[in-house]
Amino acid sequence: MVVQKPGTPRELERYLRPENMAGVGFDQVCAAAGAVRTGTLFNATPQILGVSMNPQIVQPGDVFLGICGAKRHGAEFVDTAISNGAVALITDTAGLEFLPDDFSIPVAVVADVRKAAAKVAQAVYGTNEHCPQLFAVTGTNGKTTTTFMIRAILEALGEETGLIGTIEMSARGQIIPSVLTTPESTQLHGVLARMAQQSVNSVAMEVSSHSLSYGRVDALNFAVSGYTNLTQDHLDLHGTMEDYYQTKAQLFTPEHSSAAVVMVDDPYGARLVDQAQIPTESLSLDENHKHADWRVTELEHSGLGHRFTLKHRDGRQLHTRTALPGMFNVANAALATLMVLAGGVELQRLQQALDAKDPLSVAVPGRMQVVAESPVAVVDFAHNSDALAKALDSVRPGAQGRRIVVFGATGERDKTKRPDMGAVAARHADIVIVTDDDPHGEAPEPIREQVATGAQQAIDSEGLTTELYNVAPRAKAVEFAVSLAQEHDAILVAGRGHEVSQDVAGMDVELDDRVELANALNLHGFVTNS
Numbered sequence: 001m002v003v004q005k006p007g008t009p010r011e012l013e014r015y016l017r018p019e020n021m022a023g024v025g026f027d028q029v030c031a032a033a034g035a036v037r038t039g040t041l042f043n044a045t046p047q048i049l050g051v052s053m054n055p056q057i058v059q060p061g062d063v064f065l066g067i068c069g070a071k072r073h074g075a076e077f078v079d080t081a082i083s084n085g086a087v088a089l090i091t092d093t094a095g096l097e098f099l100p101d102d103f104s105i106p107v108a109v110v111a112d113v114r115k116a117a118a119k120v121a122q123a124v125y126g127t128n129e130h131c132p133q134l135f136a137v138t139g140t141n142g143k144t145t146t147t148f149m150i151r152a153i154l155e156a157l158g159e160e161t162g163l164i165g166t167i168e169m170s171a172r173g174q175i176i177p178s179v180l181t182t183p184e185s186t187q188l189h190g191v192l193a194r195m196a197q198q199s200v201n202s203v204a205m206e207v208s209s210h211s212l213s214y215g216r217v218d219a220l221n222f223a224v225s226g227y228t229n230l231t232q233d234h235l236d237l238h239g240t241m242e243d244y245y246q247t248k249a250q251l252f253t254p255e256h257s258s259a260a261v262v263m264v265d266d267p268y269g270a271r272l273v274d275q276a277q278i279p280t281e282s283l284s285l286d287e288n289h290k291h292a293d294w295r296v297t298e299l300e301h302s303g304l305g306h307r308f309t310l311k312h313r314d315g316r317q318l319h320t321r322t323a324l325p326g327m328f329n330v331a332n333a334a335l336a337t338l339m340v341l342a343g344g345v346e347l348q349r350l351q352q353a354l355d356a357k358d359p360l361s362v363a364v365p366g367r368m369q370v371v372a373e374s375p376v377a378v379v380d381f382a383h384n385s386d387a388l389a390k391a392l393d394s395v396r397p398g399a400q401g402r403r404i405v406v407f408g409a410t411g412e413r414d415k416t417k418r419p420d421m422g423a424v425a426a427r428h429a430d431i432v433i434v435t436d437d438d439p440h441g442e443a444p445e446p447i448r449e450q451v452a453t454g455a456q457q458a459i460d461s462e463g464l465t466t467e468l469y470n471v472a473p474r475a476k477a478v479e480f481a482v483s484l485a486q487e488h489d490a491i492l493v494a495g496r497g498h499e500v501s502q503d504v505a506g507m508d509v510e511l512d513d514r515v516e517l518a519n520a521l522n523l524h525g526f527v528t529n530s
């Protein structure tokens with residue numbers, strides 16, 4: 001695998017588009033997006049080689065999309081786009097206000113640039129004709145893990161695969177670290193066209209609720225979409241759980257997907273199946289579930305992992321195993337398997353691939369990643385209440401052992417979840433060490449206080465004996481956790497998973513929980529996994 005060296009986002013952008021583009025006339029692009037030409041260069045029709053809504057990553061020959069953002073208007077930055085090589089602009093009427101009379105590139109106008117973006121990108125990159133088969137996973141938790149598993153199964157089946165999600169965009173041995181879970185439509189169509197050009201035939205990708213809200217996955221058709229679960233998160237964007245649900249539900253319509261597999265172990269999943277407008281199979285971890293098409297049965301735990309059988313009510317069966325800890329990984333593994341089946345693979349062939357290659361045991365960076373066995377020391381990405389509770393329940397200390405958790409809450413994101421996360425930690429751990437996550441532009445101390453207050457309230461009102469500490473910076477908190485640990489304890493460092501830097505007031509501070517935890521364990525004389 002070639003990990004593309006960290007470069008500027010503009011340098012990396014080159015790898016997220018097809019090579020040797022012939023170009024599409026600007027008029028043709030405008031027609032596809034319903035954009036109306038305006039301005040003095042009315043007749044100029046440059047060949048468009050690419051598209052971007054971020055002026056900093058524009059490449060020579062691009063059409064630049066000047067969007068109206070929540071904070072700024074993209075058209076304000078059109079000079080940067082032109083100096084980077086933009087040859088045309090599509091914006092809205094508000095965007096025109098930022099342009100001088102003698103503006104130097106052709107312009108077209110649409111009512112909503114974000115909505116038009118996917119159509120522009122599709123027209124430029126030809127993804128309506130050349131696009132791999134797409135598998136989409138949505139839900140609050142489990143998207144990354146499930147997409148890694150889908151890719152591993154497809155690889156075991158001999159497919160040429162791609163992956164798009166929180167950790168990376170990768171195909172053909174090349175890995176580009178991700179900025180967003182689901183890229184903007186402009187980048188998404190570009191990277192899919194590149195993958196098609198490289199003869200990638202199947203792509204597993206994460207679809208966040210932000211991406212559905214912002215139309216990032218418009219003008220794509222997912223062969224199979226999967227739903228994991230819905231629990232509290234992202235209320236800063238959605239306001240209510242109902243809006244969050246309705247946003248996710250958009251994915252399960254003919255506009256976006258041809259078929260679906262839905263976990264029905266939460267009420268939102270059950271609702272999704274009731275409302276399904278596309279062929280949908282339901283799945284439950286409960287072997288006695290009355291309505292689910294597929295159920296997880298014959299579950300056996302082996303070491304940290306699990307073996308189980310997936311049974312359809314018509315009698316079909318698949319025998320599977322995953323080495324990943326936690327019942328939630330049984331759910332992820334079951335969903336991944338059934339999504340690939342729904343994609344059209346013959347059951348017998350799928351069974352052979354599962355048996356031969358063990359794809360559901362694929363390592364997912366920073367997801368229940370075991371750093372040491374004694375004490376059990378795990379780094380995980382849990383950053384909301386449900387995931388934190390489940391992750392804590394999955395790290396099993398020895399008989400006399402205690403659970404020690406280190407975590408914080410993110411700044412400038414859903415603030416309502418902070419006290420809840422504190423309370424959940426107090427209930428599911430014996431020692432809670434509240435620290436910093438990504439404070440972004442917020443002061444870290446009040447964030448820690450809000451989390452710790454939630455924990456303290458649960459301790460007081462529920463008569464818990466949990467010990468509570470507030471320690472920063474994060475590396476010190478990890479070291480403190482290890483200093484308290486004995487061999488039969490379990491330590492969970494949650495919230496940052498695979499991430500290698502922390503955003504503190506706009507500065508990237510180098511920090512990798514896996515490295516910090518391993519160093520602290522070694523410092524205190526414990527043995528770590530290689």
Ligand SMILES: CC(=O)N[C@H]1[C@@H](OP(=O)(O)OP(=O)(O)OC[C@H]2O[C@@H](n3ccc(=O)[nH]c3=O)[C@H](O)[C@@H]2O)O[C@H](CO)[C@@H](O)[C@@H]1O[C@H](C)C(=O)N[C@@H](C)C(=O)N[C@H](CCC(=O)O)C(=O)O
Pocket residue numbers: 053054055056067068069070071072073074075077179180181182183184208209210211
């Ligand atoms: C909340 C959110 O999603 N915001 C997105 C939104 O930002 P915005 O509307 O505030 O845009 P803006 O900052 O006003 O900028 C408008 C335009 O001006 C340009 N600009 C702006 C300022 C500047 O100095 N220079 C400049 O060129 C921008 O490139 C953009 O073209 O539009 C921007 C451009 O499309 C996105 O980059 C930005 O994502 C930000 C970076 C982000 O962090 N998004 C996260 C929350 C997100 O989408 N996360 C989900 C996963 C969530 C999860 O499951 O955990 C994801 O799919 O990644």
Ligand SMILES: Nc1ncnc2c1ncn2[C@@H]1O[C@H](COP(=O)(O)OP(=O)(O)OP(=O)(O)O)[C@@H](O)[C@H]1O
Pocket residue numbers: 139140141142143144145146166181206228229328329331332366367368380381382383386387388390391497
């Ligand atoms: N099916 C699941 N149900 C509940 N929690 C889960 C599930 N799968 C994973 N988790 C927990 O959620 C964390 C994040 O998992 P993962 O990265 O796979 O989800 P995600 O949906 O991609 O998250 P994000 O969108 O925040 O990147 C894991 O580290 C684990 O603690």
